[in-house]
Amino acid sequence: xEQKNIPLTLKSGxxxxxxxxxxxxxxxxxxxxxxxWGEHSLRYKHWAERFIKQDYAFLAWDHIGHGQxxxxxxxxxxxxxxxxxxxxxxxxxxxxFPGVPVVLYGHSMGGNIAINFALRESNPFKxxxxxxxxxxxTKENPALLRGVIKILxxxxxxxxxxxxxxxxxxxxxPEEVEKYKTDPLNHGKITPRLVTEISKAxxxxxxxxxxxxxxxxxxxxxxxxxxxxxxxxxxxxxxKTCSYIPINNMYHELHNDTAQDEVFSxxxxxxxxxxx
Numbered sequence: 229x230e231q232k233n234i235p236l237t238l239k240s241g242x243x244x245x246x247x248x249x250x251x252x253x254x255x256x257x258x259x260x261x262x263x264x265w266g267e268h269s270l271r272y273k274h275w276a277e278r279f280i281k282q283d284y285a286f287l288a289w290d291h292i293g294h295g296q297x298x299x300x301x302x303x304x305x306x307x308x309x310x311x312x313x314x315x316x317x318x319x320x321x322x323x324x325f326p327g328v329p330v331v332l333y334g335h336s337m338g339g340n341i342a343i344n345f346a347l348r349e350s351n352p353f354k355x356x357x358x359x360x361x362x363x364x365x366t367k368e369n370p371a372l373l374r375g376v377i378k379i380l381x382x383x384x385x386x387x388x389x390x391x392x393x394x395x396x397x398x399x400x401x402p403e404e405v406e407k408y409k410t411d412p413l414n415h416g417k418i419t420p421r422l423v424t425e426i427s428k429a430x431x432x433x434x435x436x437x438x439x440x441x442x443x444x445x446x447x448x449x450x451x452x453x454x455x456x457x458x459x460x461x462x463x464x465x466x467x468k469t470c471s472y473i474p475i476n477n478m479y480h481e482l483h484n485d486t487a488q489d490e491v492f493s494x495x496x497x498x499x500x501x502x503x504x
Contacts, residue, residue, distance in 0.1 A: 229280045231273065236289060236316045240305075244313060245269075245296035246289035248324065249276050255285035257329040257354070257503055258321045262314065263288065264336030265362070265422075266302065266393060268295025268413045272335075275483045278492055284499075285328070287321050289313060291338070293422075295413050302417030303386050307425040310341045311349055318351045329354040329503060336455055336480065337362045337426060339446075343463075344429045346444075347436050355502050356444045357495060359482050360452055363430045364459035380420035392416025397453035398481040430459075437467045443502045444470040447491060449478030471498065 229249050236244040247269070248258075259279055263269050269288035276286035292309050293299035304310065314332070321330050330353035334342025339361025346356050369377070380387055393416065395408045408414060446464050448457040457474060464472035473494055475487050482491045 229277055234287075234320060236313070236320065238292065238309060238312055238316075240309075242292060242298035244289050244292065244298070244316065246287065246317065246320070248285065248287040248321075249273075249280050250285045250325075251280045251283045253283050255325055255328050256283050257331050257499065258285040258287060258325050259331045259333050259357075260314070260317045260321055260353070261286065261288040262310075262332070262334040262338030262342045263291065263294070264338050264360075265418065265426075266294070266415050267408075267411075270295070270413070271411070272483065275492075282496055284331075285321075285325055287317060287324075289317055291341075294415075300386060300388070300419070301415045302388065302391075302422055303419040304422050304425060307344070307429055311345055314341070314345045315349065315351050318353060331355045331357060331499065333357040333359075334361065335359045335483070339363075340426055340429055340433065343433045343437070343440075343444075346440055346442060347433065354442070355499065356440075356442050357447075357498075358445070358460075359447050359491070360449065360455050360457075360480050361446065361460055361463075362426060362455045363433060363463055364456040366453050366456045377420045377423050381424040385421035385424075386419050388417050388419060390416055391418045393454060397479055399479055399485045401484065401486060404481070404484040434463060434466070437463055437470075440467050440469055442469060445473070445495070445498050446470060447473045447475060447482060447494060449480065449482055449485065449487075450474045451477050452480045454480040
């Protein structure tokens with residue numbers, strides 16, 4: 229299960245760090261992972277290894293402004309950059325594994341991005357999976373702060389703001405919390421432009437999710453203190469192809485929490501049912 233790094237380049241010339249892993253046998257599908265805000269894709273290597281053992285290939289990348297990719301930390305010039313990333317990733321997946329079905333998998337901010345890709349773009353993939361998607365935050369910003377961000381998005385869109393996640397909200401496992409806190413590639417930076425683009429994209433998803441025709445799975449912990457499980461449920465209720473599964477008492481990073489075995493089994497079974 230060797231990790232192989234691959235170069236992806238945006239039209240702007242900015243480099244995107246990406247990697248993939250492949251099983252010994254011909255893969256049943258390739259999972260393309262879109263990670264969350266403030267983190268990076270190598271935090272999912274242990275999760276990738278689980279899929280590899282089930283004969284799935286796995287491809288992931290660091291979003292612009294994250295991890296080992298170029299760009300100002302926590303900033304995006306345009307939401308279209310995220311769409312371009314996924315197009316590049318799917319094209320690379322198709323080149324590496326011709327004819328193999330693609331599964332788009334997004335966590336948190338990456339879930340927001342993956343859902344919007346499914347609604348906005350034409351590059352084909354077969355299944356959509358999200359965990360703890362950022363549709364709404366569990367605690368929304370006060371109206372005054374939202375007003376300030378709106379002004380800054382027009383005047384200083386790339387202003388770097390400190391907005392670190394409370395790591396205690398990602399997992400019940402102390403070791404996972406500590407790893408998050410000490411990971412040098414994680415950051416707590418965000419800009420008015422990124423906040424605005426994600427918020428607009430969440431509204432777009434809510435307004436258009438009824439048009440989604442692909443099989444879609446949302447899994448969300450009902451004790452998530454970061455992104456709203458209620459917003460995920462409300463989104464799913466508008467989509468005829470969506471299956472929503474709440475996980476009792478779990479926090480934000482389901483792949484790093486105490487129910488991770490259960491969550492993996494649920495995803496594996498859902499993939500098998502929809503691929504077969």
